[in-house]
Amino acid sequence: MHIVKKIAATVATTASAAALALAFAPVSAAQAQAVKIAYNGDISGSPSAESGQIGVMGIAAAVDDINKRGGVLGKQLTFLVRDDLGQPPKSIQNMSDLIDRENVAVVFGPTNSGNALAWKHIANQKKMPVLVSSASATAITEPAGGANYLFRISMVDREQVAALMAYASKSPAAKKIGFFVETTGYGQAGLKDLEQIAAMHGIRAAASEKFDARDTDMTSQLSKAKAAGVDTLIVWAQAAPLGHLMRSMEKIDYFPKVLTTWAASFSGFPQVAGNKLMELPVFLTTSSVPKDGAAKALFDRVGPKLANPSMFWAASQAYDTVLIWAAAVEQANSFKGEDVQKALESLQKPMQGLIKTYSKPFSAKVHEGLTAQDYHWSHWKDGKVVEYSDAVVAGLTADDFKK
Secondary structure, eight states, rough: OOOHHHSHHHHHHHHHHHHHHHHOOOOHHHHSSSEEEEEEEOOSSSTHHHHHHHHHHHHHHHHHHHHHHTTTTTTEEEEEEEETTTOHHHHHHHHHHHHSOOOOEEEESSHHHHHHHHHHHHHHHHTEEEEEEEEOOGGGGGGGOOOEEEEEOOOOHHHHHHHHHHHHHTTOOOSSEEEEEEESSSHHHHHHHHHHHHHHHTOSSEEEEEEEEOOOOOOHHHHHHHHOOOOEEEOOOOHHHHHHHHHHHHHTTTTEEEEEEEGGGGHHHHHHHHHHHHOOOOOEOOOSOSSSHHHHHHHHHHHHGSSSGGGGGHHHHHHHHHHHHHHHHHHHOOOOHHHHHHHHHTOOOOOEEOEEEEOHHHOOSSSSSSOOGGGGEEEEEEEEEEEEOOOOHHOOOOOGGOO
């Protein structure tokens, strides 16, 4: 059965209930002696909440595994979850509560980039390590003066742009390139990266169009791109608007090559685009297919709860963030934020994760654990996200990824 027919409220119901149960369950005497860690992100308020729900599953699984092995520095972990509803003010409130009242040792999340940007200064001021496994805006991990406490094991917008522009610059069929972006902060940040990296390749967009994330008809913008002769379209949008864009292409029988972001792997895209159109775009993900024993073991635990198994990446990235934080605590021999931050920037031992083996993933200047070379070219096929390859992908080298 195709994913369009299978996706419903399963993930939201299952994950939200589990997360909230964790957040508000009574605390036993043993738990009171444990170290608190937390997730602050959207698990109910927006289409992006799907990645938050699945990320919570991955973190919870990592906490269970660590606790069964004896905890971190001999202490058990207690996992708190705060739903920020996709709203920056709520996310800021959650962050302050977790740091000042709950005294957590680390925060994971958020789901939405705008929320991370709204409170990153709080994390830095209060020396709270934050490990991001979903939000992808380039600016999240950029230094803002002083020590930087935000680290990421996730896709990042500029790295995605680097890969997509490398493809467009190397493709013989890409003679005229167009940019289509949302008017949201997500879309505008993506456009900034697109324009900057296009210039590095000597490329100027033949058309650059915007649309509201709530729009369902983009035929006017597409007609302009068609008139300009655009044959390759790079789209920066969330899942549902991307689906409506594909529907709009069908209305005017205009199908340029579509290169887009990992948002295409979210359930909202196939729900809107349908079984035929959802297979057209090429995008990037970290692997959604569990390929080794540890990843398969996690998939066996969370896979049955996923209405969209192709988003398993959200669980595996989140799982890895917990392992990396735990490794930094062990190296620092301390839960203190300042000590852990320094250890994260100089991890001495390689750490085997589900996405990859992390060997010195961060430094004082770089807080991104994944780069464009870690991403997989993907597309939808027969209701699943599978790896994509063609002559252009096969010919790309590290030198092609300008950023």
